[in-house]
Amino acid sequence: MLQVKNLSKNFGGIQAVKNVNLEVNQGEIVGLIGPNGAGKTTLFNMISLFLTSNSGEISFLNEKIDHYTAEDVVSKGLLRTFQTPVGFPKLSLLENLMVVPPHDGDGIFQAFYKGKMIAKQEKENYEKVCTLLKQFNLYEKRNELAENLSAAELKLLELCRQLMANPKILLLDEPASGVNPLMLDKMVDHILRLRKEGMTFLVIDHNLGFIYRICDRIYCLANGELIASGSPEEISNNEQVKSVYLGVS
Numbered sequence: 001m002l003q004v005k006n007l008s009k010n011f012g013g014i015q016a017v018k019n020v021n022l023e024v025n026q027g028e029i030v031g032l033i034g035p036n037g038a039g040k041t042t043l044f045n046m047i048s049l050f051l052t053s054n055s056g057e058i059s060f061l062n063e064k065i066d067h068y069t070a071e072d073v074v075s076k077g078l079l080r081t082f083q084t085p086v087g088f089p090k091l092s093l094l095e096n097l098m099v100v101p102p103h104d105g106d107g108i109f110q111a112f113y114k115g116k117m118i119a120k121q122e123k124e125n126y127e128k129v130c131t132l133l134k135q136f137n138l139y140e141k142r143n144e145l146a147e148n149l150s151a152a153e154l155k156l157l158e159l160c161r162q163l164m165a166n167p168k169i170l171l172l173d174e175p176a177s178g179v180n181p182l183m184l185d186k187m188v189d190h191i192l193r194l195r196k197e198g199m200t201f202l203v204i205d206h207n208l209g210f211i212y213r214i215c216d217r218i219y220c221l222a223n224g225e226l227i228a229s230g231s232p233e234e235i236s237n238n239e240q241v242k243s244v245y246l247g248v249s
């Protein structure tokens, strides 16, 4: 579904990502781990077209996407979350999830017909928002301001925001950070449920226990290079991974 071939990125003299190859198949949950500064976020930024690569190729659904904009890939179904959830703290959960169609300056006649379409779309969106909030146990808080949510709830709200756009693959950037153990179990359940429903994931996280619980396969980066890939069992027993990531030699 997603293929990355020989992808590289330099920042001045720093080679943040070096010739990385990676793939994610439909229905998989794939992890991306590595110590601080390994290049994980840079790789995510390139895959989601927030950053242009210096060399290499990215394909999504058998199509090269390197020349696309970040907006283009969103419309193709490739979406991502951020380490720090981006939402609207002063808006309610409902408002955060409602998508408002852009005003495009149509005349009154078109606006009349479009108005009907927008009303229908808004009703559908509202129903979808309510369904998502219920699935993520946030419905009771639907009228709360987002700024009153816990870190874990904000991560779930961020996940809901991306789900509103019907992604085919979701890139999750540190979904477990700042999430307490009880909520982490719920996060695991939600991700596994979404996979059962057909979602595909590429996930960055420093919490290896979390990564081992949810992932089918894992890639490990260090100093911008891929040093290992394999099942959770293979990665957890890999000496090079232990050495660079856990500081165990």
Ligand SMILES: Nc1ncnc2c1ncn2[C@@H]1O[C@H](COP(=O)(O)OP(=O)(O)OP(=O)(O)O)[C@@H](O)[C@H]1O
Residues within 6 Å of the ligand: 011, 014, 015, 016, 034, 035, 036, 037, 038, 039, 040, 041, 042, 043
């Ligand atoms: N915009 C930038 N300008 C200059 N250097 C950058 C930039 N972004 C990242 N880097 C450098 O590239 C390297 C990889 O950084 P990156 O943030 O991708 O690592 P990471 O694995 O995501 O780290 P962390 O786990 O701490 O988030 C680091 O040396 C970092 O300092």
